[in-house]
Amino acid sequence: MDDAKLTRHLRILEPADGILAFYDGRIAGHRFAAEDNWVDDGALSLGIASYALVEGDAALVYDTHVSVPHARAIRAALEARGVRKFTVILSHWHLDHIAGTEAFADCAVIANSRTAAHMTRCKAAIEAGTHHGPPAIAPLIMPTQLFDGKLGLRLGGREVQLIEANIHSDDATVIWLPDTRTLLAGDTLEDTVTYVGEPENFGRHLVDLERLAALDPAFILPNHGDPDIIAAGGYAKSLIGATEDYIRKLQRAVDEPDLRELSLREFVAPLVENGSVRYFEPYEAVHRGNVAAVLAAHAGK
Numbered sequence: 001m002d003d004a005k006l007t008r009h010l011r012i013l014e015p016a017d018g019i020l021a022f023y024d025g026r027i028a029g030h031r032f033a034a035e036d037n038w039v040d041d042g043a044l045s046l047g048i049a050s051y052a053l054v055e056g057d058a059a060l061v062y063d064t065h066v067s068v069p070h071a072r073a074i075r076a077a078l079e080a081r082g083v084r085k086f087t088v089i090l091s092h093w094h095l096d097h098i099a100g101t102e103a104f105a106d107c108a109v110i111a112n113s114r115t116a117a118h119m120t121r122c123k124a125a126i127e128a129g130t131h132h133g134p135p136a137i138a139p140l141i142m143p144t145q146l147f148d149g150k151l152g153l154r155l156g157g158r159e160v161q162l163i164e165a166n167i168h169s170d171d172a173t174v175i176w177l178p179d180t181r182t183l184l185a186g187d188t189l190e191d192t193v194t195y196v197g198e199p200e201n202f203g204r205h206l207v208d209l210e211r212l213a214a215l216d217p218a219f220i221l222p223n224h225g226d227p228d229i230i231a232a233g234g235y236a237k238s239l240i241g242a243t244e245d246y247i248r249k250l251q252r253a254v255d256e257p258d259l260r261e262l263s264l265r266e267f268v269a270p271l272v273e274n275g276s277v278r279y280f281e282p283y284e285a286v287h288r289g290n291v292a293a294v295l296a297a298h299a300g301k
Contacts, residue, residue: 003072003073006032006067006069007073009030010022010023010024011227013227015219015221015230015234016180016234018053018158019052020051020052020054020078021049021050021051022050022073022074022077023047023048023049023230024044024048024049024065024070025044025046026045026047027044033134035134036133037135038096038132038133038134038135039066039096039099042095042096044066046280046286047226048096048224049222049223049224049227050062050100051175051184051221052078053155053160053177054078054081055155057082058083058085058155058156059078059083059085059086060087060088060155061075061078061086061087061089061104062089062175063090063186064088064099064101064103065096065097065099066095066099068100071102071103071104072100074103086107087108088101088104088107088109089110089111090110090111090115090143090173091172091174091186091187092168092169092171092172092186092187093118093171094169095126095132097186097187098140098141099135101140102139102141105141109141109144110145110146110147110151111145111173112147112148112171112173113147113148114164114170114171115143115173118171126140127139148164149164150163158177159179160177161175161176161177162174162175162176165188165208165211165212166205167194167205167243168186168187168188168190168194168196168198168205169197169198172186172187174186176215180218181216181218181219182220182221182234183217183219183221184221185212185221185222186223187222187224188212188222189212190222190224190243191222191229191239191277192268192280193243193268193277193287193290194290195224196290196294199290199293199297202247202251205247206248209243209244212240213237213241217240219233219234219235220234220235220237220239220240222235226278239277241276242268242271245271246271250290250291250294251294253294254298264279264283264287265284267287
């Protein structure tokens with residue numbers, strides 16, 4: 001399949017001056033491939049954005065999307081706007097965030113040390129297409145610059161902070177823009193609900209969610225979210241509280257069997273009612289998986 005067909009639903013949103021979101025997914029009937037694959041099941045079905053911070057001829061590209069063709073389209077769109085200097089920042093090591101990096105193989109690629117370690121550990125399986133199944137990511141482009149904890153960058157006259165966190169995965173990197181109080185959240189925050197991959201780390205997730213809340217963001221741009229909200233500038237700080245509430249309710253489900261039987265619509269009804277999140281039906285499967293993961297983590301305890 002040619003690049004144009006694979007990326008025909010990729011659209012460019014502009015949530016703020018100097019910030020572009022490259023969004024694909026949430027298109028009824030559209031599939032990346034006919035066979036089962038992680039691109040459709042974990043990314044396009046939910047909707048996914050990669051971001052670029054642009055200043056003059058320089059751009060920071062936050063994640064490289066679900067395929068090399070997507071990343072090529074992102075690079076071409078930025079070059080058409082006059083960008084000639086690219087730096088890639090990886091939000092974490094999951095496949096739908098690192099798949100397109102080959103299109104930026106000649107550029108600096110920044111990640112935290114945990115992200116690099118996970119990629120190194122699973123490199124052979126990722127390149128073979130056996131880590132979460134096809135499609136393979138080959139070659140897997142590795143980070144060229146590592147940091148731990150926090151890293152400050154400059155984009156023109158703008159201060160950009162990379163902050164490491166343990167939310168969703170233990171290797172998250174978020175981007176904080178102090179001048180506009182904008183948080184590019186990767187997968188640490190998600191609408192309708194967070195995808196639970198590491199329920200054993202819930203305690204740390206909640207601590208680090210409080211760290212994000214302490215930044216007091218005015219605008220939150222998640223990688224998985226409603227494209228209309230992203231295009232309008234992003235989510236309010238209440239998305240952090242909604243994520244905390246959802247995690248705590250999942251913890252309660254271990255001892256409260258009635259909670260386990262609720263649909264996602266029922267489980268998050270108060271959060272939808274107060275406007276913190278929007279209900280999106282494909283997250284029903286995510287929620288069922290989250291409940292199963294939490295129960296499995298507590299089995300035998």
